Amino acid sequence: MRTLDAAQTALFALARTAVHEPFRMVLDQEIRRLIADHPDPFAAAAPLLATVPDHRAALLDGLRDLAARDPGALSIQSWRANDSLPDGPVSLAFFSASVAGVLSGLFADLAERDGTYLTSLVKALSNEGVRLSEVGRLDEALAVSERALTHYRDIVDRGGMDVRPDLVSVVNNHALRLAEAGRLREALEVSDEGVRLSRELNRDGDAYLPELAVALNNHAVRLAENDLQEQAMEASEEVLGYYRELVARSRSTYLPGLASALNNHAVRLSENDDDEEALPLSEEALGYYRELVARSRNTYLPDLAMALNNHAVRLVENARPEEARPLTHQAVVLARELSESIPGAHLHDLAQSLVVSGYASVEAGDFRGAVAPLVEAKALLSRLPIPDRALDDMAIGFLRAAFAAAPSGVSGEFRAVAGEEVPEWMRQSAEHD
Numbered sequence: 001m002r003t004l005d006a007a008q009t010a011l012f013a014l015a016r017t018a019v020h021e022p023f024r025m026v027l028d029q030e031i032r033r034l035i036a037d038h039p040d041p042f043a044a045a046a047p048l049l050a051t052v053p054d055h056r057a058a059l060l061d062g063l064r065d066l067a068a069r070d071p072g073a074l075s076i077q078s079w080r081a082n083d084s085l086p087d088g089p090v091s092l093a094f095f096s097a098s099v100a101g102v103l104s105g106l107f108a109d110l111a112e113r114d115g116t117y118l119t120s121l122v123k124a125l126s127n128e129g130v131r132l133s134e135v136g137r138l139d140e141a142l143a144v145s146e147r148a149l150t151h152y153r154d155i156v157d158r159g160g161m162d163v164r165p166d167l168v169s170v171v172n173n174h175a176l177r178l179a180e181a182g183r184l185r186e187a188l189e190v191s192d193e194g195v196r197l198s199r200e201l202n203r204d205g206d207a208y209l210p211e212l213a214v215a216l217n218n219h220a221v222r223l224a225e226n227d228l229q230e231q232a233m234e235a236s237e238e239v240l241g242y243y244r245e246l247v248a249r250s251r252s253t254y255l256p257g258l259a260s261a262l263n264n265h266a267v268r269l270s271e272n273d274d275d276e277e278a279l280p281l282s283e284e285a286l287g288y289y290r291e292l293v294a295r296s297r298n299t300y301l302p303d304l305a306m307a308l309n310n311h312a313v314r315l316v317e318n319a320r321p322e323e324a325r326p327l328t329h330q331a332v333v334l335a336r337e338l339s340e341s342i343p344g345a346h347l348h349d350l351a352q353s354l355v356v357s358g359y360a361s362v363e364a365g366d367f368r369g370a371v372a373p374l375v376e377a378k379a380l381l382s383r384l385p386i387p388d389r390a391l392d393d394m395a396i397g398f399l400r401a402a403f404a405a406a407p408s409g410v411s412g413e414f415r416a417v418a419g420e421e422v423p424e425w426m427r428q429s430a431e432h433d
Contacts, residue, residue: 007045015055028058035062043077051098100128136345259288305334321363328357367406
């Protein structure tokens with residue numbers, strides 16, 4: 001028996017039967033023996049089943065037995081279990097977060113007894129932070145990521161390891177968690193550390209160019225969030241060059257990175273008022289994300305929704321709002337699907353898509369059509385755990401612009417959508433670009 005699916009089936013049958021007292025002792029011992037004696041594939045299957053409390057004890061005992069016998073095999077099979085989980089935040093996302101938590105708990109227990117497991121604990125915690133973020137548990141994600149970074153720095157400070165690519169990702173991931181929490185200055189400092197470490201990895205060549213590209217792409221966004229636009233543009237241009245080079249080496253491997261770099265660079269150009277130059281880049285990114293969704297829908301659906309919004313905004317900025325509107329409708333449909341699949345995790349994405357839809361409608365002269373998405377967006381924004389004042393101000397500005405252009409029609413539409421008269425703040429004149 002060599003396949004992971006078959007191992008899961010066998011272990012599940014044993015664990016389910018072991019719940020009954022007459023069989024518990026014998027079958028628990030058999031579960032532990034299978035995992036320790038045949039780690040490939042039983043040790044990879046064990047974390048996937050240990051999310052169920054009734055099955056957990058014997059499975060984790062088996063993994064601990066394997067740790068005592070063959071630490072290398074435990075590491076290989078644990079990460080095989082992690083790699084078998086869905087990459088995207090839609091399908092089985094809560095299960096993936098639970099498995100990541102099981103692995104973190106396992107390595108925390110092992111690291112307490114044997115410091116050689118600290119490196120595995122760091123990686124497990126960082127991965128758990130990513131998985132928790134995907135299901136909208138942002139406070140927990142940040143706390144777990146903070147633990148990963150603290151352990152990593154402690155190990156480095158003690159001279160316990162050189163810079164390693166798999167651990168540089170811990171730094172980059174923590175910068176993302178800080179940004180999600182609205183701690184933008186701290187996120188910038190951490191992303192800068194990630195770039196520095198990645199450049200150190202490449203000081204003797206470009207063997208770790210992918211790691212540098214990831215770190216620099218993250219850092220460019222953090223720079224822009226902190227209003228350091230010139231530095232953000234320079235970093236973004238550098239990233240785009242790296243990803244074009246990497247795609248020339250392996251298109252299937254690095255196309256997601258190129259799509260992200262194109263999308264981000266289009267935003268940087270737009271912020272620099274280079275709307276005409278930004279448009280073909282956002283169009284190229286959108287095409288790649290459509291291709292990636294055809295390859296793996298669950299993995300890339302959130303990115304496609306983001307790319308649709310981005311390209312729609314670029315079209316509006318280039319005085320082509322009618323072309324933008326179908327894209328905004330697609331983005332809203334996808335963002336709503338994501339929000340419904342994981343309640344709470346994608347509220348901000350849906351609100352953003354609705355604001356872009358309202359923006360395109362206003363610019364196209366459909367002032368009544370702008371009301372429903374903008375009213376819904378404001379309602380969603382009021383439910384966010386971390387307020388986005390800038391996005392809320394945009395929604396307010398577009399509603400004011402719609403009312404100023406067509407007060408009678410917008411008033412009627414607002415009553416129909418919101419069940420009340422147009423509020424005073426919407427009647428106030430506001431400059432609208």
